[in-house]
Amino acid sequence: MLFSMExxxxxxxxxxxxxSRRRYEAILDAAAAVFAEVGFDAATTEAIxxxxxxxxxxxxxxxxxxxxxxTGVAExxxxxxxxxxxxxTAERAGAPWPELLDAVVGAFVELRETEPAWHAVWSSALALxxxxxxxxxxxxxxIVSRTAAILAGYAPGLPPARVEIVAALLVETVAAMLFASxxxxxxxxxxxxxxxxxxxxxxAAEILAPIDAK
Amino acid sequence: MLFSMExxxxxxxxxxxxxSRRRYEAILDAAAAVFAEVGFDAATTEAIxxxxxxxxxxxxxxxxxxxxxxTGVAExxxxxxxxxxxxxTAERAGAPWPELLDAVVGAFVELRETEPAWHAVWSSALALxxxxxxxxxxxxxxIVSRTAAILAGYAPGLPPARVEIVAALLVETVAAMLFASxxxxxxxxxxxxxxxxxxxxxxAAEILAPIDAK
Amino acid sequence: MLFSMExxxxxxxxxxxxxSRRRYEAILDAAAAVFAEVGFDAATTEAIxxxxxxxxxxxxxxxxxxxxxxTGVAExxxxxxxxxxxxxTAERAGAPWPELLDAVVGAFVELRETEPAWHAVWSSALALxxxxxxxxxxxxxxIVSRTAAILAGYAPGLPPARVEIVAALLVETVAAMLFASxxxxxxxxxxxxxxxxxxxxxxAAEILAPIDAK
Amino acid sequence: MLFSMExxxxxxxxxxxxxSRRRYEAILDAAAAVFAEVGFDAATTEAIxxxxxxxxxxxxxxxxxxxxxxTGVAExxxxxxxxxxxxxTAERAGAPWPELLDAVVGAFVELRETEPAWHAVWSSALALxxxxxxxxxxxxxxIVSRTAAILAGYAPGLPPARVEIVAALLVETVAAMLFASxxxxxxxxxxxxxxxxxxxxxxAAEILAPIDAK
DNA sequence: AATGAATGAGGCTTCATTCAT
DNA sequence: GATGAATGAAGCCTCATTCAT
Numbered sequence: 001m002l003f004s005m006e007x008x009x010x011x012x013x014x015x016x017x018x019x020s021r022r023r024y025e026a027i028l029d030a031a032a033a034v035f036a037e038v039g040f041d042a043a044t045t046e047a048i049x050x051x052x053x054x055x056x057x058x059x060x061x062x063x064x065x066x067x068x069x070x071t072g073v074a075e076x077x078x079x080x081x082x083x084x085x086x087x088x089t090a091e092r093a094g095a096p097w098p099e100l101l102d103a104v105v106g107a108f109v110e111l112r113e114t115e116p117a118w119h120a121v122w123s124s125a126l127a128l129x130x131x132x133x134x135x136x137x138x139x140x141x142x143i144v145s146r147t148a149a150i151l152a153g154y155a156p157g158l159p160p161a162r163v164e165i166v167a168a169l170l171v172e173t174v175a176a177m178l179f180a181s182x183x184x185x186x187x188x189x190x191x192x193x194x195x196x197x198x199x200x201x202x203x204a205a206e207i208l209a210p211i212d213a214k
Numbered sequence: 215m216l217f218s219m220e221x222x223x224x225x226x227x228x229x230x231x232x233x234s235r236r237r238y239e240a241i242l243d244a245a246a247a248v249f250a251e252v253g254f255d256a257a258t259t260e261a262i263x264x265x266x267x268x269x270x271x272x273x274x275x276x277x278x279x280x281x282x283x284x285t286g287v288a289e290x291x292x293x294x295x296x297x298x299x300x301x302x303t304a305e306r307a308g309a310p311w312p313e314l315l316d317a318v319v320g321a322f323v324e325l326r327e328t329e330p331a332w333h334a335v336w337s338s339a340l341a342l343x344x345x346x347x348x349x350x351x352x353x354x355x356x357i358v359s360r361t362a363a364i365l366a367g368y369a370p371g372l373p374p375a376r377v378e379i380v381a382a383l384l385v386e387t388v389a390a391m392l393f394a395s396x397x398x399x400x401x402x403x404x405x406x407x408x409x410x411x412x413x414x415x416x417x418a419a420e421i422l423a424p425i426d427a428k
Numbered sequence: 429m430l431f432s433m434e435x436x437x438x439x440x441x442x443x444x445x446x447x448s449r450r451r452y453e454a455i456l457d458a459a460a461a462v463f464a465e466v467g468f469d470a471a472t473t474e475a476i477x478x479x480x481x482x483x484x485x486x487x488x489x490x491x492x493x494x495x496x497x498x499t500g501v502a503e504x505x506x507x508x509x510x511x512x513x514x515x516x517t518a519e520r521a522g523a524p525w526p527e528l529l530d531a532v533v534g535a536f537v538e539l540r541e542t543e544p545a546w547h548a549v550w551s552s553a554l555a556l557x558x559x560x561x562x563x564x565x566x567x568x569x570x571i572v573s574r575t576a577a578i579l580a581g582y583a584p585g586l587p588p589a590r591v592e593i594v595a596a597l598l599v600e601t602v603a604a605m606l607f608a609s610x611x612x613x614x615x616x617x618x619x620x621x622x623x624x625x626x627x628x629x630x631x632a633a634e635i636l637a638p639i640d641a642k
Numbered sequence: 643m644l645f646s647m648e649x650x651x652x653x654x655x656x657x658x659x660x661x662s663r664r665r666y667e668a669i670l671d672a673a674a675a676v677f678a679e680v681g682f683d684a685a686t687t688e689a690i691x692x693x694x695x696x697x698x699x700x701x702x703x704x705x706x707x708x709x710x711x712x713t714g715v716a717e718x719x720x721x722x723x724x725x726x727x728x729x730x731t732a733e734r735a736g737a738p739w740p741e742l743l744d745a746v747v748g749a750f751v752e753l754r755e756t757e758p759a760w761h762a763v764w765s766s767a768l769a770l771x772x773x774x775x776x777x778x779x780x781x782x783x784x785i786v787s788r789t790a791a792i793l794a795g796y797a798p799g800l801p802p803a804r805v806e807i808v809a810a811l812l813v814e815t816v817a818a819m820l821f822a823s824x825x826x827x828x829x830x831x832x833x834x835x836x837x838x839x840x841x842x843x844x845x846a847a848e849i850l851a852p853i854d855a856k
Numbered sequence: 857a858a859t860g861a862a863t864g865a866g867g868c869t870t871c872a873t874t875c876a877t
Numbered sequence: 878g879a880t881g882a883a884t885g886a887a888g889c890c891t892c893a894t895t896c897a898t
Binding site for chain 2: 039041042123126127165166168169172173176177179180183188191192195196198199200202203205206
């Protein structure tokens with residue numbers, strides 16, 4: 001009550017001491033695993049604590065409530081996602097558009113396979129109210145903006161409003177197909193994603209073409 | 215005990231008498247509204263009963279459990295969706311591809327605006343186990359298959375395997391953007407969907423073109 | 429409220445019209461069957477109505493509540509039991525004691541096999557409060573008194589207080605073994621009951637002997 | 643989910659720490675009292691928790707469900723019963739038969755007066771499915787077997803099959819009269835049990851006599 | 857009288873969160 | 878800080894009973 005900010009859906013504080021830090025990460029890993037396995041609602045704080053080899057008491061030392069745990073997992077994932085996007089695009093600055101596209105999609109396919117909570121986070125993040133939603137939207141928006149900036153570089157003639165919406169569509173589409181492909185077996189998932197890049201390339205070609213043509 | 219075989223996620227009985235039928239539909243509507251507002255897990259059977267202006271007792275007379283309620287909502291929606299798809303495509307049989315595409319997207323935009331549970335159903339249906347998942351998958355598969363058939367008509371030279379994956383991508387993409395657009399304000403939602411049809415057209419053009427060209 | 433006697437755990441009225449009478453008996457039979465199968469608590473009024481091929485509405489026309497249903501079953505059984513005891517003992521009035529004993533035990537074994545609710549009634553009747561308990565006690569007491577009277581005939585020198593307790597023990601023992609034998613398979617049940625009569629005979633011999641001896 | 647294998651009707655864990663142990667026993671005592679007062683079905687977990695001066699939460703920390711609570715009460719009672727029987731019979735090994743009989747009956751009369759749940763447990767244990775039934779049957783069988791062994795010592799000439807059924811009858815009879823006497827006032831209960839020992843003695847005398855005679 | 861849909865109190869159980877040790 | 882026992886609000890669901898038709 002006195003420290004009402006503790007009620008927020010955020011970690012109480014991110015510890016810096018090595019020991020605490022380790023425990024904090026262990027809890028986050030456990031939470032990611034449990035959320036991934038059963039989803040936000042079915043996940044229990046006790047299961048997470050057990051998975052992290054700690055007590056619920058300790059868990060609540062770091063996270064004021066269950067949503068904060070989810071927020072923690074989400075934020076860590078979003079940070080990685082943002083960093084990955086920035087890294088991949090920085091690395092290929094100036095590369096031909098299709099190559100860039102492939103690189104980004106490839107990187108995210110890998111990310112999705114590495115991060116167990118990827119599916120759980122993206123399917124709940126936007127449904128949940130509060131912090132998580134904001135974080136997710138911030139992450140999404142960052143990627144869209146960066147995409148728009150890159151796109152503007154490739155198609156300088158495109159009006160900014162259009163750039164913005166095209167970027168949004170690209171990001172939404174790739175994210176959605178990454179998501180959808182989880183429902184497919186490995187082979188078909190691969191095929192769906194390959195076909196996605198083909199679609200996006202065809203689309204990008206049309207958008208970039210007229211400008212080149214003129 | 216009496217209804218021991220009715221553990222399935224299906225209505226106990228679907229009433230035919232006008233009065234009961236009305237109540238049954240009212241419960242389904244209420245369930246759709248509540249699921250739409252708070253999602254499957256946060257929805258309470260009591261809230262649904264209250265919304266339907268009935269008692270929980272009555273609710274449980276029709277539906278043996280909460281999942282059955284969701285299944286009911288989902289199946290009604292899926293049935294409408296399937297019917298809508300079939301109607302729209304039948305009506306434009308033979309129409310130029312872009313026109314067909316616009317008609318389908320338009321119809322689904324409207325459906326989504328009419329059906330409050332659309333979002334809730336599609337976001338939970340595939341996550342839930344049992345009946346619902348099957349129904350959702352059947353519905354999805356039906357639309358993909360029909361799309362594939364139509365597509366094959368427009369591009370007779372395309373190998374069947376390719377047709378299948380392209381159809382899947384088209385359906386997934388349109389569905390996903392319908393879904394994503396819910397997070398946008400009306401204007402930007404419109405823009406996103408318009409841009410989606412543009413993307414899909416560009417992609418379709420590329421797929422259909424080589425065949426025409428040859 | 430106005431007719432507060434309707435709250436009693438008794439049938440509302442025992443119908444005399446043939447049609448109603450038939451339905452009343454059907455309900456009682458159904459109740460007996462259901463109570464026998466699952467016990468008082470697990471029995472549902474709906475299951476009983478269904479078993480009797482009537483509606484719950486009709487059921488409640490005859491019986492004001494579930495306990496009344498049980499009371500009805502119990503009373504019918506008790507009446508039969510009392511009548512049976514009286515008939516068997518009347519028939520063998522003056523017969524040698526062991527013969528009488530065998531006849532009574534035999535008759536009750538048969539009764540128990542004919543009346544599905546026998547076990548259910550006796551195991552719940554005394555646990556339940558109210559009407560049923562009274563009826564059961566009345567029935568039990570009737571049989572004990574009659575047994576005492578008979579016993580007094582065979583052993584005129586026995587002080588009345590002793591006669592009473594011996595009669596009670598005899599009745600309790602036979603009833604209890606009838607009850608216990610239900611937990612045994614047919615062969616062992618038979619053996620247990622045979623052994624019971626042997627025990628009772630040995631006991632009776634000792635009680636009657638001193639008097640004969642003098 | 644975490645305790646998914648603990649669906650059995652057994653305690654989740656039996657605590658060893660003094661404090662928890664005390665609470666565990668308090669819950670068991672409360673359960674015994676409530677089951678004794680109203681029976682298994684009418685007992686509510688909430689009433690048990692209240693009686694134990696705890697919250698339901700705590701109750702469910704030890705017992706996964708209501709049946710487990712009953713099983714706990716039953717097993718504790720059965721253990722005491724078995725131990726008591728063994729102690730009493732061991733103590734009088736070789737004593738004359740009537741003395742042994744009196745000692746056992748006396749011990750059980752006392753046990754029944756000390757254990758409030760005695761009646762409730764024995765009247766429900768065999769009706770319930772699962773763990774409880776098994777435990778009850780094991781306990782009963784143990785006492786019957788021990789009785790048979792003792793009996794065989796007193797009457798070495800008796801064929802084993804007969805020993806078995808006689809032992810069963812003795813145990814059933816004593817148990818049943820212990821049970822029946824609960825429905826009597828103190829004086830008459832005493833009288834019934836005294837008469838029971840008289841009956842059993844007469845019976846035993848007859849069984850043991852022929853052998854002595856030869 | 858008969859029907860069976862409607863009612864809602866109340867039971868069991870889970871699980872996020874607190875707090876004494 | 879760490880622990881994990883304790884708490885109790887809240888959800889799902891059943892079923893005895895009522896009442897409109």
